[in-house]
Amino acid sequence: MRVVFLALQATRRHAVTSESAEVVAGGGRAVVIVENTKAWKEETFAPGVEVVELSRLELRHPPRLLEWLLLFRGPRVVAALLGRGPLRPFVRRAERAYERRVALPLHRRVFTPAYRKVCGDARQRLIGSLVRRSSPEVIVLADSAGLSYASSLLDGASVPAPRMAYSLRHS
Amino acid sequence: MREPLIKDVAIVTPWYPTTQQPFAGSFVEAMVEATAPGCDRVSVYHCDGWGWGNPDQGRHSEITRAHQRLLPLAARPRPTVGGAQVTYVPAVYRHRRGPRHWGEQAMAHRDCLRAALGGRPIDAPVIHAHVGLRGGWVALENARADARVFVTEHATFVEKVLEDPQGRELYGEVLERCAGFFVVGEKVRQPIAQAFPQHADRIGIIPNAIAFGTPRTDPVTRLHRWLYVGLLIERKGVALLLDAFARCRAEEPELTLTVVGDGVLRDALQKQAAELGVSDAVTFTGAVTPAETQRLMREHDLLVHPSRLETFGMTVVEAIAAGLPVLVTRSGGPQEVLAGIEDVAGQLIDVNDDPETIAEGYRLLSARFPHSLDLPHARRHLKERCGHDAVARIHHALWFPDRPSAVPSHATLPGT
Structure with missing residues (x-):
């Protein structure tokens, strides 16, 4: 089956x-x-x-990949560079807060509806x-x-x- | 044209065993197993809550529309116990912050069952629903005009349901409209009777059905192998049991404890056992099948059930059915079920936060074991009350009043 x-x-x-x-x-x-x-x-x-x-799989679609790089991957790389030594816990906390309060809401409320409008439901x-x-x-x-x-x-x-x-x- | 079935019953329940939760609602399954053999057709509608959370909030109407379209295609019956058929109906609703919205959830259950039925009412003259809102109210809303709807409430959390204003209002409707309303014990009856004093005399008591299979061949001769069966959650008092077990084991090093079941406290309890230095004597089996539980009951010497609140106490009856003495708290259901046989079935202890109560209960039971216990008598007594035959007789007398059969005297049938 x-x-x-x-x-x-x-x-x-x-x-x-x-x-x-x-x-x-x-x-x-x-x-x-x-x-x-x-x-x-x-x-x-x-x-x-x-x-x-x-x-x-979705990341294979260029607009989706670009969004992920800008909203998530890029800030994570910056956080990894800055968050060394004693700064690490603070930067980790800031990174989590950024993703929760900025990146995810932007992804859900702005990018996804616009993406659907332009590209259809990929x-x-x-x-x-x-x-x-x-x-x-x-x-x-x-x-x-x-x-x-x-x-x-x-x-x-x-x-x-x-x-x-x-x-x-x-x- | 199809001949109408004479004994045609539908069961509506939010709980029934599934692959996801193999033990949830096993008491409903037991009731079906007990009662279905005396009927021409039994159709179970299992409306299971499927909540969705924040990421999908914006898609509420889209998901609901899609679900309404899929339900008539995807909700199919399959055979279950006793020759009955069960149809699985997911009831989708939004998770919301704060207290649960019981009324809203009941409405989602109603709409989903209606969609699964293709907009038609449940095709049965008798419906028996489990729990007040997500069973009883849903059944009433989907019943055909001539159907009689009976409801059995089991929920330990019925007070929380009644705290929700909409839930309380719909609950009142259930009591008003149903043909008969039952609870499995006084602990469930009290809050409902307090909230709806005008319906208090309509609330009857009906026991859960217990399988009285083969008892153990060799009777218990000592109380060394302790057994706990149940969820590993705060309300069950398992942490106190571990503490009490460690105290008793310090006096009797041959004691062992098997903990059967799973839950959020599992890791913490394993850690506690290690801290108490009894890890080598405590076995955590995780959740096991009912058949395996029966086997374990036949291989242990004592069931310890330290729950804080039980509406019925199925495990306690199952243990006695398997020939096992019990050490059990007066947590509601158990003392009602064991009324009259407390001393011959084991030892009842108070509900408190002191593990010494359990340890002392064990010492008292040990001191009068085996001479003052009479487990075969306790088993016979319970079989007459909660055995499949007894429970089937009660239900059949309700469902088919024109085909009367003897109703056991302990069942409290309400004025219908």
Whole structure:
């Protein structure tokens, strides 16, 4: 069985790791699409489960890469240079505060809506192409963050469309 | 045309075991296992809360719309215990800062179940819901006009639900509209009866269903192997248990303790065991399956249950069902369930913050073990109250009043 798990929010990690392991153990193919792997660091995926990190893939798109360099990567490099010796704890704190209060709100409220307006929903296209490449029989919707993407997949679905389910047990 | 099913029941619950949480709502599953075999059809609707947080705040309507579209396609039934079918229905809602908005969450559960049903009401003349709002109110809102809706409240946090103004209002509606309202113990009944004195006489008491499988072959002959089963959270008092265990072990070095379950305190408790110098005698198994719990109960000598608050105390009954004596706090449910058999089933102790209470309880129990205990009698007594047959009889008498069967005398059925 070929199964894609849409698990962007990482709120049901145990279900995703055990069900993806079940697919692989049964000789199937399991692809797990996550937002970033950091949120999954305490979980272990079974060998053979393919984990795709969406935020990393998104950086292949030049406008998104430029935004990440300007808002996140650049300031982190500057912080690493300045934050040496006794200044380190202060700079670390300032860096965290900057990301929380400036970079993330700018990313969510300014860049993302503008990016969507200009480039369309690149993330939707990315998920669509990942799903098409995996040609799954079942798409497991593992949390609420992936629902709108899953719904859009129905619009351009091939025939027969993959089954949507909230867990492998209920597929 | 399809013949109408005579004994057709739907269950609506926010808790039921899943891959994500294999032990959540096992008491609802046990109730289904007990009651479904006497019915023509039992359909369980498990509405599980899926909250989303800050990063998705701006996408509220987009997510809700998508979910409404997906639900009729993705919410499929699968077989569960007792020949019943369970449909998993995620109920999406926004996480908000501050106290939980129980009323708002109940509305999300209602809308999601409605979407999963394709806008049609639940096709069953009898619905039994678990917990007041996210079960009972949701069932009432999705029931067909002629359906009778019964509700069982289990929640330890019912007071918090009633603190939310909207939650309280909807709760009042549940009591007003349902065909029968039950709680699993006095601890749950009190806050509801206080909040709605006009409905106090409508609140009945119904026990949880417990599987009385095969008891241990060899009876307990000493109280050396202690067992704790439950969540590792503050309310369960496991830190006090570790302290008490260390004190008792200083007097009896052969004592061991097995801690079954998981929770936020696991690391802290392991550290505490090391600090107390009892790491070598304490085993943390993590969460295990109900079957494995039963096996462990048959391999230990004493269940210690130091909880601060229990609405029923399923673990205590399960231990006695497995032939294990219990050392348990008067935390609400347990003293009600053990009323009349306290002394033959084990030892009850007060709820306080002194580990010496648990240690002293153990010494008292040890001093009168085994001569003043009668575990087979305790087991028989509880089986008559909470065994699958007894619980099924109570539910069937409610659900199918025109097909009466004997209702056990201990069940308090309210005026419906």
